Amino acid sequence: MSRDRVGQKLNRTTLKMERVVVGLLLVCLVVVQGSPVLERQERGAGRKAKACTWTFGDCVPENGNCGQGTRIGTKSGEGCRVKQKTFSCRIPCPGEPETVEPQGKCRYMKGPWSDCNTSNNMQNRTLTLKKSKAGCDQVKLEQKKCKKECKYTKGEWGNCDPATNMMTRVKQLKKGNSTRCNATITQTKPCKKNKMGCKYMKGEWSDCEDGMTTRTDQLKPRNNNNPECPATRTKTKKCKCKYTWTWDAQCDDHNLRTRTMTLVMGNPNDCAQTKQEQKSCVNKRGQEACMYGPWGEFSECVNGVKTKRRDVAQGGDRCQAKAVKTKRC
Numbered sequence: 001m002s003r004d005r006v007g008q009k010l011n012r013t014t015l016k017m018e019r020v021v022v023g024l025l026l027v028c029l030v031v032v033q034g035s036p037v038l039e040r041q042e043r044g045a046g047r048k049a050k051a052c053t054w055t056f057g058d059c060v061p062e063n064g065n066c067g068q069g070t071r072i073g074t075k076s077g078e079g080c081r082v083k084q085k086t087f088s089c090r091i092p093c094p095g096e097p098e099t100v101e102p103q104g105k106c107r108y109m110k111g112p113w114s115d116c117n118t119s120n121n122m123q124n125r126t127l128t129l130k131k132s133k134a135g136c137d138q139v140k141l142e143q144k145k146c147k148k149e150c151k152y153t154k155g156e157w158g159n160c161d162p163a164t165n166m167m168t169r170v171k172q173l174k175k176g177n178s179t180r181c182n183a184t185i186t187q188t189k190p191c192k193k194n195k196m197g198c199k200y201m202k203g204e205w206s207d208c209e210d211g212m213t214t215r216t217d218q219l220k221p222r223n224n225n226n227p228e229c230p231a232t233r234t235k236t237k238k239c240k241c242k243y244t245w246t247w248d249a250q251c252d253d254h255n256l257r258t259r260t261m262t263l264v265m266g267n268p269n270d271c272a273q274t275k276q277e278q279k280s281c282v283n284k285r286g287q288e289a290c291m292y293g294p295w296g297e298f299s300e301c302v303n304g305v306k307t308k309r310r311d312v313a314q315g316g317d318r319c320q321a322k323a324v325k326t327k328r329c
Contacts, residue, residue: 057073069091070089072084109127110127122144126140149181150175150181169187199219200220200233201218208239211266212239213238219232245262245294247291251281261275290315293311296309
């Protein structure tokens, strides 16, 4: 290879290296100029100290031309965010001494609370103005109700009294002046359901007499029952109107079927002796509606279950499921 060619290659290589170096320098310069640290420093260098001031408008009374009112204060200044706030103020009425309204908010240093004054159950503390400001009182007095002076330890609730259905507990004085606090306090409250452990087997309701029916419940033979539980309990309630009925042989021209109801239990003064009701022969799904006769009596207890049934007057086998009712015995 001749010397001229070697020299040309060296020149081209040198030129490429120079271009790479210049490119790297330009990249570094851009990165340094766009650095967030430098940006913050530049912003901080041009930042000026805030000079915020409040200016207040005229006091506008709430009623009439004098008395308590409000005025609007505006916070502004170089470097400040403009803000408006409503302050309370007062215009002296004729005959009242003039008062200087505070220019801004009065800030106070709070003193300790005093001991409780037993005559009015209040305690006080003194507020001292932190920074002298026109219109602000140098000293203010603050009051609040005393905390509970008498504290008690709660005892356990006693057994329920079946005669009154009430239970009692006694609270003993834990903290407080014995001359002003009771040594003990007795509390009473109604017993919760089954608090005594009294559980009963429900009896059957008797026939209706004078519009009332009665049921006698027997105490269940359990060892955890309170010995004070009565062996039986009696409940009385007003008789419901109970009817038996028969359905007409078929539906009428309006696709309705009528049943005639006859009173079998209930106060004749409150219950109608006979009445009629109508029911559609087709349900909402377009099927033949289920119609039933009156319920029969419960059967004897078999394997802990007793059953009662009613006849299906219309609907066939599809309605048999609701024609039987069972309960434990």
